[in-house]
Amino acid sequence: MQFAAFADRAAELEAEPADLETVALVADLLRDAGDDIGTVARFLQGRVFPGWDARTLDVGPALCYEALAKAAGTNVTADDVEERLADEGEIGTVAANLDLGGQQGLGAFAAGGDAGRDDPTLAEVDDELRAVAATEGDGSEDTKLATLFGLFSRVSDAEARYLVRLVLGEMRLGVGEGTVRDAIAEAFDVDPALVADALQVSNDYGRVARIARDEGEDGLRETSLTVGRPVQSMLAQAGTVTGALESWDEVAAEIKFDGARVQLHHHPDGIAPPDADREPAPDDPTVRLYSRNTSEVTDALPEIREFAEERLDAPAILDGEVVAVDDDGGPLPFQEVLRRFRRKHDVDRMREEVELELHAFDCLLDGRDGTAGTDLLDEPFRERHGHLADLLPEAASEVLYSDAAEAIEAFEQEALSAGHEGIMLKRPDSAYTPGDRGQDWLKRKPDVETLDCVVTGAEWGEGRRANEFGTFLLAVGGDDGYETVGKVATGITDERLAELTDLLEPHVVSEDGQTVEFRPEVVFEVGYEEIQASPTYGAGYALRFPRFVEVRQDKDPEDADTVERVERLANGGVDDGADADADDAAADGADHGEAPDSAAEN
Amino acid sequence: MFKAIVSASTLRDSLDAVSVLVDECKIRLNEEELSIRAVDPANVGMVDLTLEAAAFESYEADGGVIGVNLTRLEEVAGMANADDLIHLELDEETRKLHIEVEGLSYTLALIDPDSIRKEPDIPDLDLPAEITLEGAQLNRGITAADMVSDHIRLRVDETDETFHIEAEGDTDDVDLQLESEDLIALTAGPADSLFSLDYLKDMNKAIASDAEVRVELGEEFPVKLHYEFAEGLGTVTFMLAPRIQSE
Numbered sequence: 001m002q003f004a005a006f007a008d009r010a011a012e013l014e015a016e017p018a019d020l021e022t023v024a025l026v027a028d029l030l031r032d033a034g035d036d037i038g039t040v041a042r043f044l045q046g047r048v049f050p051g052w053d054a055r056t057l058d059v060g061p062a063l064c065y066e067a068l069a070k071a072a073g074t075n076v077t078a079d080d081v082e083e084r085l086a087d088e089g090e091i092g093t094v095a096a097n098l099d100l101g102g103q104q105g106l107g108a109f110a111a112g113g114d115a116g117r118d119d120p121t122l123a124e125v126d127d128e129l130r131a132v133a134a135t136e137g138d139g140s141e142d143t144k145l146a147t148l149f150g151l152f153s154r155v156s157d158a159e160a161r162y163l164v165r166l167v168l169g170e171m172r173l174g175v176g177e178g179t180v181r182d183a184i185a186e187a188f189d190v191d192p193a194l195v196a197d198a199l200q201v202s203n204d205y206g207r208v209a210r211i212a213r214d215e216g217e218d219g220l221r222e223t224s225l226t227v228g229r230p231v232q233s234m235l236a237q238a239g240t241v242t243g244a245l246e247s248w249d250e251v252a253a254e255i256k257f258d259g260a261r262v263q264l265h266h267h268p269d270g271i272a273p274p275d276a277d278r279e280p281a282p283d284d285p286t287v288r289l290y291s292r293n294t295s296e297v298t299d300a301l302p303e304i305r306e307f308a309e310e311r312l313d314a315p316a317i318l319d320g321e322v323v324a325v326d327d328d329g330g331p332l333p334f335q336e337v338l339r340r341f342r343r344k345h346d347v348d349r350m351r352e353e354v355e356l357e358l359h360a361f362d363c364l365l366d367g368r369d370g371t372a373g374t375d376l377l378d379e380p381f382r383e384r385h386g387h388l389a390d391l392l393p394e395a396a397s398e399v400l401y402s403d404a405a406e407a408i409e410a411f412e413q414e415a416l417s418a419g420h421e422g423i424m425l426k427r428p429d430s431a432y433t434p435g436d437r438g439q440d441w442l443k444r445k446p447d448v449e450t451l452d453c454v455v456t457g458a459e460w461g462e463g464r465r466a467n468e469f470g471t472f473l474l475a476v477g478g479d480d481g482y483e484t485v486g487k488v489a490t491g492i493t494d495e496r497l498a499e500l501t502d503l504l505e506p507h508v509v510s511e512d513g514q515t516v517e518f519r520p521e522v523v524f525e526v527g528y529e530e531i532q533a534s535p536t537y538g539a540g541y542a543l544r545f546p547r548f549v550e551v552r553q554d555k556d557p558e559d560a561d562t563v564e565r566v567e568r569l570a571n572g573g574v575d576d577g578a579d580a581d582a583d584d585a586a587a588d589g590a591d592h593g594e595a596p597d598s599a600a601e602n
Numbered sequence: 603m604f605k606a607i608v609s610a611s612t613l614r615d616s617l618d619a620v621s622v623l624v625d626e627c628k629i630r631l632n633e634e635e636l637s638i639r640a641v642d643p644a645n646v647g648m649v650d651l652t653l654e655a656a657a658f659e660s661y662e663a664d665g666g667v668i669g670v671n672l673t674r675l676e677e678v679a680g681m682a683n684a685d686d687l688i689h690l691e692l693d694e695e696t697r698k699l700h701i702e703v704e705g706l707s708y709t710l711a712l713i714d715p716d717s718i719r720k721e722p723d724i725p726d727l728d729l730p731a732e733i734t735l736e737g738a739q740l741n742r743g744i745t746a747a748d749m750v751s752d753h754i755r756l757r758v759d760e761t762d763e764t765f766h767i768e769a770e771g772d773t774d775d776v777d778l779q780l781e782s783e784d785l786i787a788l789t790a791g792p793a794d795s796l797f798s799l800d801y802l803k804d805m806n807k808a809i810a811s812d813a814e815v816r817v818e819l820g821e822e823f824p825v826k827l828h829y830e831f832a833e834g835l836g837t838v839t840f841m842l843a844p845r846i847q848s849e
Contacts, residue, residue: 102845105645139625150644
């Protein structure tokens with residue numbers, strides 16, 4: 001197919017407002033695409049590479065405008081292109097009016113005859129764009145510029161409109177993923193649900209379109225996860241323990257690691273690189289690691305690769321988190337992982353400085369049955385985790401299956417005391433849905449609000465902590481002194497516990513067995529999951545999942561929060577009394593999603 | 603097998619001619635000469651270079667092809683003084699090129715030649731006009747054109763037997779007119795083509811001001827620029843595709 005023919009179809013699509021008609025047009029195009037079907041399916045969505053392949057053109061707008069200017073008529077500069085863009089508002093229209101094609105290519109003279117324009121085919125455009133993506137190192141900007149200049153010089157005005165949009169990855173055709181999915185089903189008369197399933201496991205619209213056409217529904221059914229082709233990571237929403245228990249009855253709780261998400265692919269025969277387009281060779285690595293956005297990060301994480309190489313025998317795809325640890329094996333903050341993740345230079349030196357560990361929590365494919373691997377996506381979490389525990393017990397996460405809030409609270413406290421971020425809650429019978437931020441995985445909701453509570457009592461700890469306070473009684477200001485609102489024991493490290501004991505011991509006014517009473521002197525900032533009405537405490541409310549945040553040295557007991565505010569928060573009312581510190585807690589709870597390559601997070 | 607000793611200036615002159623168009627290239631190590639042919643990523647400019655075995659202090663080769671990162675190789679050659687000798691030796695096992703310059707040894711990893719852009723088949727264009735001039739004259743015309751435009755027009759006036767280097771800017775124009783007596787040689791013919799100045803500027807950088815440049819020109823056809831270096835033992839041909847002249 002000529003690129004010009006594709007551009008004509010793209011123009012039709014852009015002009016078509018109705019969804020059903022759009023699907024029909026895409027279906028026609030897919031039927032007519034012949035060998036170019038894969039490229040067509042990708043180009044329609046502004047993609048050169050399939051979803052599992054994280055390569056990009058790495059061409060910014062500035063470079064693209066410069067290439068356009070070079071290919072445009074006499075004495076047009078990149079600034080002129082930007083000016084026109086400001087007027088037109090859309091780069092495709094600008095490109096279509098730049099009168100490109102003045103520069104001829106040597107290829108046009110190859111036939112020896114008079115030079116016409118050397119109209120590119122769809123496949124040639126694809127090749128050139130892949131060449132742009134492959135350009136790296138010194139002088140790569142110049143090479144990318146020259147390649148794009150060459151390509152822009154070969155197209156008509158109508159083609160230029162869509163070529164430039166493709167280069168910048170925004171086709172604006174009104175053709176989304178759903179449209180292509182439905183069009184594949186319509187074009188080749190196959191079940192849309194099978195197309196959707198095949199897309200989910202292959203992460204490749206071009207390949208699925210080809211399979212639907214050439215192999216029909218049987219082929220789609222056989223499409224499964226492939227080692228070396230990462231899928232998007234399953235994501236979690238914020239949620240609460242109470243909510244999870246209400247909806248699921250039973251909860252699978254895991255430690256939430258403050259690390260970088262990785263998908264580990266292993267194949268004993270080696271995994272060919274994505275751009276190789278060949279069977280694996282003996283030199284190919286047996287383990288490849290991908291970020292949650294399917295970028296390859298194998299080279300940055302040699303110890304994780306070696307760890308998996310030594311222990312895995314069969315093909316496998318595992319999901320997990322890479323965590324930085326200190327000399328005692330305790331977790332270090334996410335920033336430490338980032339120092340390693342996606343690093344290209346000095347990997348060996350950084351390996352000495354920051355030690356990494358793999359914590360795997362899911363298994364997407366298990367090839368121990370001697371096949372290329374059984375796809376486990378539709379298996380329940382409990383089953384998948386069982387495969388994981390058998391495949392790689394040394395790195396498999398610890399899971400608590402429980403229907404008791406208290407047990408989960410204790411599990412969380414343990415996780416927090418060990419220095420972890422918190423816990424994850426998963427529905428034990430849920431499937432693995434790639435790229436989906438669904439309801440089946442929850443990060444226990446970070447505290448939306450904090451309260452400043454006066455510490456009015458405590459209980460002595462037990463065992464080795466018998467000389468320290470363990471649980472603190474919290475109170476807020478009422479009409480008549482202080483009213484209790486809950487107890488906090490969570491969120492306090494051993495070291496901190498000793499400090500708090502020193503801080504509070506001088507204020508003890510009475511002691512009765514394990515229990516002590518304090519003069520109201522010290523204020524704790526405390527986070528919580530929710531506030532419930534409760535007869536247990538004097539305030540008439542109880543904090544659910546209270547968590548110690550900080551000692552408010554700057555606050556006196558009379559500055560602490562009041563029963564009135566607790567009541568308002570419990571009723572979900574507008575909290576105009578919230579002090580600015582609440583924002584800190586909200587910020588702490590924010591995703592690391594903006595970090596480079598959105599590396600982290602469950 | 604490849605093993606050679608060559609003066610730094612000769613090696614640098616060779617690499618410079620190629621690096622104005624590409625960052626990496628294939629080098630053919632023929633028995634009688636070393637040759638490079640490369641086309642820029644836009645398929646607009648091409649270079650064809652030959653350096654005879656006699657241009658080397660010593661030269662042994664048996665017809666292999668290697669792919670090199672030119673930028674890196676130029677940097678290494680830049681470590682030498684002009685009259686220093688550079689030793690080159692290909693390690694067939696490791697596919698690396700060992701380079702020695704005055705006690706400095708550098709091991710250069712080679713590139714798979716198949717990964718380098720393939721040059722298009724260019725037929726022998728029969729171009730009607732031929733102008734031979736000094737590198738300095740060409741340089742003067744290009745410098746003048748660069749003041750006003752990003753395009754340059756090369757033209758032969760058959761009646762007056764003159765060669766023109768012209769440029770048209772948004773407001774200003776330039777025209778360098780060279781009579782046949784100003785030129786080393788002129789074969790007049792119908793010749794008038796427009797070119798991207800960026801490319802011609804780059805090619806011009808590689809041409810010494812005292813070099814004799816033979817220009818082959820036609821109407822709306824690619825231009826060929828031929829010159830020699832290394833005392834005539836090295837030859838370079840640049841070919842540049844034209845821009846379509848409006849109106």
